[in-house]
Amino acid sequence: MSEKTTSYYVPDSSPWPLLGSVGLFLIAIGGGNYIQQSTSKVANDGSMGGIILAIGVLWMIGVMFMWWRDTIKESIGGLHSDQMDRSYRQGMLWFIFSEVMFFGAFFGAMFYARWLIVPWLGGEGIGAMTHELLWPDFQAMWPVTTAPDGRTTQAMGAWGLPMINTAILLTSSVTLSIAHHALIAGDRAKVLWAQGATIILALIFTGVQAYEYVHAYRDLGLTLESGIYGSLFFLMTGFHGIHVVIGSLFLIVTFFRVLKRHHMDGNNFAWEAAAWYWHFVDVVWLFLFITVYWL
Known part of the structure; x- marks a missing residue:
């Protein structure tokens, strides 16, 4: 493991905050529609809430994996100061x-x-x-x-x-x-x-x-x-x-x-x-x- 730096590390621009926001948006929209569909009195109302929710969850898992991967590389590379x-x-x-x-x-x-x-x-x-x-x-x-x-x-x-x-x-x-x-x-x-x-x-x-x-x-x-x-x-x-x-x-x-x-x-x-x-x-x-x- 590399020696820890003594200077403040400023990471490169990252796409993960923006992509994470997209995932959260999909979860919010999908979750709301799914709940509305599950409690609706009208069957088969055409809501795609469940599918959108599943996509949002998988999207967020992918973003978390990639974001954590980058952070771990920075940490074991000695880029994180006190x-x-x-x-x-x-x-x-x-x-x-x-x-x-x-x-x-x-x-x-x-x-x-x-x-x-x-x-x-x-x-x-x-x-x-x-x-x-x-x-x-x-x-x-x-x-x-x-x-x-x-x-x-x-x-x-x-x-x-x-x-x-x-x-x-x-x-x-x-x-x-x-x-x-x-x-x-x-x-x-x-x-x-x-x-x-x-x-x-x-x-x-x-x-x-x-x-x-x-x-x-x-x-x-x-x-x-x-x-x-x-x-x-x-x-x-x-x-x-x-x-x-x-x-x-x-x-x-x-x-x-x-x-x-x-x-x-x-x-x-x-x-x-x-x-x-x-x-x-x-x-x-x-x-x-x-x-x-x-x-």
């Missing part, structure tokens, strides 16, 4: 902060619906007239399992699959912490088995959540059309699931880098960034488990 390392750390911290604000919006929507809208619809306080005019049979309770048209659904319990996934994620944080300490100590073998265990647990979590969605649709009648509770349930857990997949990819990339004996010489911020992101994903899940499933 100042660049500080810039990366600050950038990752701001990125995680933006993700906190992203999920904060969803938690805010849920709290607003649960503690303000539901009591108003039930006739409490200033909502007495609203209750009589809009939904006189509404009972102020959470989760809302009855729609205005009389359709009912069941809420997802906390002590089945969600509890299993909570145990899985907490265990994955432990194994990743073991890997982190082993990385600092220079124990490559221990890093590999502990990080490998973390990746396996991450994949199991994703599989369990996919089965949970099947169970929700098939057995509980809980769908995106199940009122405010169903919409928030799938939005909050679904976006968290997407972050789990991204974090898993991050961990897989750094795992293969350790296999190639990267990160073992103290130049390991990419590995630490993956660990930061994964611990963030775990903390968000704990809040989801408590507020969405348990309370």
